Amino acid sequence: MIPPKEEIEKAISEVKKYVDQRIKEFKNLKSKNLTTFNFRPFLDIEPYQADIFSEACFCILTANSSAAMGIKIQKSIGIKGFKNLDLKDLYEKIREHGHRFAMQRAERIVKLREKENFLLDIAKEKDGKKAREKLVKEIYGYGYKEASHFLRNIGFDDVAIIDRHISRFLFEKGLVKPRKTITKKVYLECEEALEKIAKDFKLTQAELDLYIFYIKTKKVLK
Incomplete structure (x- = not known):
């Protein structure tokens, strides 16, 4: 088994520019x-725009599915579609x-459309862990994973x-x-373990997540 330090170092050497690009997109x-x-070269899909509300919808779509499918649906529906399509057309x-x-x-x-202003307010928070507690309490269907995502x-x-990718990495x-x-x-035990790894590599949790996802899938998605 390859030690985690070696795998993460290798991932950084291979895809740092793509991880940095994704973090900039998030910011x-x-x-x-x-x-x-x-998402090129990892997905053959044209670049597209997203806003905070459509990103919250993406996180609903990717749960129990895949990031790739969620990305394709997000691009297809678009910012306006998530806010305006009726239930039948959205389905x-x-x-x-x-x-x-x-x-x-x-x-x-x-x-979720009822909570758009709430989501915009959450984006102004400074502390992610406090924001997560608010999301889990306020947004129907959001657990720790969806809220963190x-x-x-x-x-x-x-x-x-x-x-499943991150937990499997930690377990293995x-x-x-x-x-x-x-x-x-x-969840919190896993998060604590990741915090230690991130500190060792001088990475944020967001960056580390993208590197581990790449280790498990060979893709930098979101």
């Missing part, structure tokens, strides 16, 4: 409520891409996204005891 969302995502747009939970996701996105994607550096490297279920306690 634009936080400061301007608008960014242009460019059809999501279903076209083969999403297993198209109607449930469409319903959640329509419901959204915050990272809108420019917060201090929360970790404990998805013996950094955290393997668990079948990611409870809140396990």
